[in-house]
Amino acid sequence: xxxxxxxxxxxxxxxxxxxxxxxxxxxxxxxxxxxxxxxxxxxxxxxxxxxxxxxxxxxxxxxxxxxxxxxxxxxxxxxxxxxxxxxxxxxxxxxxxxxxxxxxxxxxxxxxxxxxxxxxxxxxxxxxxxxxxxxxxxxxxxxxxxxxxxx
Amino acid sequence: xxxxxxxxxxxxxxxxxxxxxxxxxxxxxxxxxxxxxxxxxxxxxxxxxxxxxxxxxxxxxxxxxxxxxxxxxxxxxxxxxxxxxxxxxxxxxxxxxxxxxxxxxxxxxxxxxxxxx
Numbered sequence: 001x002x003x004x005x006x007x008x009x010x011x012x013x014x015x016x017x018x019x020x021x022x023x024x025x026x027x028x029x030x031x032x033x034x035x036x037x038x039x040x041x042x043x044x045x046x047x048x049x050x051x052x053x054x055x056x057x058x059x060x061x062x063x064x065x066x067x068x069x070x071x072x073x074x075x076x077x078x079x080x081x082x083x084x085x086x087x088x089x090x091x092x093x094x095x096x097x098x099x100x101x102x103x104x105x106x107x108x109x110x111x112x113x114x115x116x117x118x119x120x121x122x123x124x125x126x127x128x129x130x131x132x133x134x135x136x137x138x139x140x141x142x143x144x145x146x147x148x149x150x151x
Numbered sequence: 152x153x154x155x156x157x158x159x160x161x162x163x164x165x166x167x168x169x170x171x172x173x174x175x176x177x178x179x180x181x182x183x184x185x186x187x188x189x190x191x192x193x194x195x196x197x198x199x200x201x202x203x204x205x206x207x208x209x210x211x212x213x214x215x216x217x218x219x220x221x222x223x224x225x226x227x228x229x230x231x232x233x234x235x236x237x238x239x240x241x242x243x244x245x246x247x248x249x250x251x252x253x254x255x256x257x258x259x260x261x262x263x264x265x266x267x268x
Contacts, residue, residue, distance in 0.1 A: 021173075028173035029204030030160050033213050046215075053211070054219050055204040062175040078178060079190050083199030085262075087223040093216055150191070 001121045001146060003109045005074045010067045010104045015060035019050045019096040025059055052094040057138045060100040061127050068125065077146060084122060085143040092137045100137060102129040118148035157239040158209050162197055164232040170201040197230035202259060206251060209238040210265050220266040227261035
């Protein structure tokens with residue numbers, strides 16, 4: 001990964017949150033809270049509609065990673081990429097019908113040698129996502145590792 | 152009030168494929184066992200963010216998701232199809248440390264913390 005890309009920002013990604021996508025995502029992450037899965041129950045809640053689990057940020061920021069992984073400046077070799085660390089700050093619950101706009105910036109690129117002597121590369125991306133009212137819903141710090149090739 | 156909460160989840164053989172469909176993360180190391188092995192992995196591995204999703208489900212439970220203010224994890228060991236993951240948290244008041252281990256006792260998430268209101 002190219003260190004010169006530190007500070008680079010990517011075009012905003014716009015995502016419209018839909019009820020069926022939330023339910024599909026909740027099932028695939030074993031989250032059975034009825035606020036995510038049962039429209040009648042959620043309609044009677046303070047939200048008035050199905051809401052997304054906090055971790056749904058992985059979906060509305062997903063396209064950001066297609067941009068990152070295909071960025072020739074950064075130079076990622078996708079099969080060698082694994083997720084290293086993740087941090088999210090959740091500011092506001094996302095509801096079905098929300099339109100989320102996310103921006104991302106590369107904040108660090110570095111390499112580190114493992115105990116076995118293989119050098120792994122690390123890329124750190126910061127994202128901020130806002131809803132259609134301009135309220136921040138989530139901030140993320142995503143660390144990906146490009147695994148080194150064994151000597 | 153301090154309380155200990157613990158919950159075990161079984162990772163269905165096809166969960167990485169369901170998660171790929173739900174999230175759009177179709178990286179072949181997650182869905183193709185043969186490809187994953189060629190990359191030096193034991194098998195296809197579950198998407199880290201799926202494990203994080205399961206962790207947020209464990210932390211929020213049946214409550215209002217607004218209670219979860221932050222989460223931080225390191226993906227310490229790969230999660231494989233068929234694994235059984237046990238999540239535990241000591242206290243559910245404020246900033247908390249929680250754990251996620253597989254049936255072999257390996258931490259799949261390490262340095263885990265979450266802020267709950």
